[in-house]
Amino acid sequence: MTGLKQDRGDDDVREQLLASVGEQLGALLSAARALTAASAAQVHPDLQPAAFHVVRWLHAFGPAHAGAIAEGVAMDKSAVSRLIRDLKGVGLLRAAPDPEDRRATILSLTPLGEKRMKKAFEQKGQVFLQRTAHWSTEELATFAELLRRFNTPPP
Incomplete structure (x- = not known):
């Protein structure tokens, strides 16, 4: 009987700890959104924060077709097309014909x-x-290791 009470106590502690982790993850996500908005404003004050994801993806992976960018940033193609138009409009993105398919366009960051x-x-x-x-x-x-473990799905 004592073992059952102890187990319930452990369950309560674990539940409280998981709630605390959830609160902190929520705070982290809010801070990340705010930091992304600030980063987007740094790239260009007239851009939506979502445009920063497009710029960051192109910076990381290099020139690509709009469809690859949309897939890479997990956004709808039409939304990415609008962001691309805006980025080109402020001189941060350029489009060039795809040398392998002249009908297609390759997008890249400008200097x-x-x-x-x-x-x-x-x-x-x-x-940071x-x-x-x-x-x-x-x-x-420790922080890096715990984040890595948290972000790695179980087998």
Whole structure:
């Protein structure tokens, strides 16, 4: 009988801890959205935050067709097409004919787009540095490992 009470106590503690993890993940997601909005504004103040995802994807993976970008950022093709139009309009993106299929277009960042993306990444990095400046190397290693484990689906 005592074992059952102990198990219930452990369940209560685990439930409270999971609720706390959920709260902190919610806070993290809110902070991430705010940081993405700030990064988007850094890239160009007139752009929607979603445009930052397109720019970031192109920065990471290089020139691509609009369909590949839409798939890569998990957005609807029509939404990505509007973002691409806006990015081209402010000089951050360029379109060129696909050398393998002249009917298709390859999109890439302009030098200005690369420059603005680099600056946005630097500012984002500063936020991470500020938040972890007082952490020890061991704490950073633990945090990185726990995040990796959390983000890795179970087998």
